[in-house]
Amino acid sequence: METPAHFTLKQVAESIRKTIAERYSRTYWVTAEMHKLNQTRKGHCYPELVQKEDASIVVEMRGTIWKQNFERIQQKFFEIVKEPLHDGMELLFHVKITYHPLYNIGLEIIDIDPNYTLGALQRERQETLERLNKEGILNSNQNLEMALVPKRLAIISQADSKGYSDFVTLLNGHPKRYHFNTFLFEATLQGDAAIKSIQDQLKRIRKVQQHFDAVVIIRGGGGEIGMHCYNNYELAKAIATFPLPVLTGIGHSTNLTVCELIAFRNGITPSDMAYFLLSIFEELDAPLDEALMKLPKQIQHLLQGTKNQFDQLTRAFQQEVQAALLLEKNTFHGMVKDFEYGVKHRLSFSNQTLQEVRNKIRSSSFYFLENQKSKQTHLVNMMEVHSKSSLSKKAQIILNQTDQLIRISPRMIQEELLKLNQAELQLKLVDPLNVLKRGYAIVTNEKGVLSAKNQAASGDELKIVTEAQELKAKVK
CATH class of the missing domain: 3.40.50.280 (Cobalamin-binding domain)
Structure with a gap:
């Protein structure tokens, strides 16, 4: 049996190469996804180019970018797109269709249009915005x-x-x-x-x-x-x-x-x-800064106002005390004068009454004696005796009352003076200035005078007022 006419594999491959070279002699612009760039250490790239439909790869071809072209393409692409070439990008390739006996049909990539990629990125951006808005x-x-x-x-x-x-x-x-x-x-x-x-x-x-x-x-x-x-x-x-x-x-x-x-x-x-x-x-901090700047002046103003108010209250208290003392003294002197006047008036009235009684008795007795002297000698004598006895008793009563008044008056005056002195002493004891002189001090913080409800805390600034001076302190 004769061997049929045949070709070697190399002859077939060479025939395919010539056919492709003649049929696809010019270059083409092709869109595809660069699935993987596959850059080698020598600088050449062998990207895997694919086309997908419904997330499935329907076409896959080998690409080639020689080092010299890749450096030029990469620089140009970055200048326009502001990103380097990387896996998964949708690109517009300028290619030449080639055939190699070992690597089969492939695309030699001469150039990549960065403007197409930039437009694709902008399309994705716009589509995303429209979808979110919808x-x-x-x-x-x-x-x-x-x-x-x-x-x-x-x-x-x-x-x-x-x-x-x-x-x-x-x-x-x-x-x-x-x-x-x-x-x-x-x-x-x-x-x-x-x-x-x-x-x-x-x-x-x-x-x-x-x-x-x-x-x-x-x-x-x-x-x-x-x-x-x-x-x-x-x-x-x-x-x-x-x-x-x-x-x-x-x-x-x-x-x-x-x-x-x-x-x-x-x-x-x-x-x-x-x-x-x-x-x-x-x-948020700005108003606090402004408040911190104003706070010292406001505190100083408040302290000065409080001091002025305290001074005014002290002066008013002193004036009230002096006025009260003066009023008590005037009242006491008035009572003494009224008492002396009453005593003198009563004594004068009693003497006048006694004198009038004496004059009446004398007049009556003289008239009675003159008119009935002969008939009432015995009665006259009895009347004289009775009058003398009555006058003696009245005089004795007056003397007793006078002695009693003389004895009681100094004691009453002394008791009133003692009460007045005690009142004056009590007023002096509660005088703030006398309290400070005894070693006491008035301690205040920014809330006022320290007390059980207003206790000092660490870091507080205190004001201490004594009889001799005014001090400032800080609690440690």
Whole structure:
């Protein structure tokens, strides 16, 4: 049996190469996902190019980017997109179709259009915004109410990140030493891995949300590299619907990402976010500073007012005491004069009455004697005896009353003088100046005089007033 006509495998491969070279002699623009870049140590890249439908790969081809082309493409791509080439990007390739006997059909990548990628990123950003808006959650996080003093912070960052270090240093380095309670939830902050990493940490924080006032996502260094993850719908939705205010400082200066737009507040850098939090404390602290500046003057004014009031009360008390003493003296002298006048008047009245009685008796006796002298001699004699006896008794009574008045008057005057002296002594004993002279002192703090209800505490400034001087002290 004759051997049929045949070709070697190499001949077949060479025929295929020529056919492809002739059929696909020009270059083409092809869209595909760069599944893996596969860069070698020599600088060449052999990316795996795929096309997906319903998350399944329907086409896969090998690509080649020679070192010289890769360096040019990478530089140009970064200048426009602000990110390096990485796995999973949808790209527009300028390719030439090639065939290699060992590696089969492949695409030699001559160039990559960065503007297509930039447009794809912008499309993703816009689609995410429209989807969040349609679901009514675009401004959900921004509508939350921030705590008056947000000091308990859940921080999503990398422990070795310069941005995290700067953020914590600024918070703890304020001259007034504001106190923040921070807890780090470490996560990847750039690239596709950041999407799940940040979401996982948000889920952890949600479980203990009662311990925090806000969530801070900070990322330092790297410029705008790896920022496309912050346009992802799932990550943006997790931030928009989070029950605590989410603050971002991810080092991005232009063309804000979706996550920054829907966050409660965003800052260009972690430092900007630290300054924002410190500004809240400073704004609340400003009235206290103003009060501290005014307090010494107000205290001085209050003390001076209290001293003036005390001096006025002291002078008024002295005047009242002197007026009371003068009134008592005048009253006493008036009583003495009234008593002397009464005694003299009574004595004069008694003498006058006695004289009138004597004159009447004499007149009556003389008339009676003259008219009935002869008939009533015996009666006259009896009348004279009776009159003398009556006069003697009256005189004796008057003398007894006079002696009694003379004996009683000095004692009454002495008793009244003693009462007056005792009243004057009691008034002098309660005089504040005399109390201070006995070694006592008046001690006051900012609330007033120290007492069982107003006790001094450590650090209080005290004012001590003695008879000779006024002192200030501080409780240790």
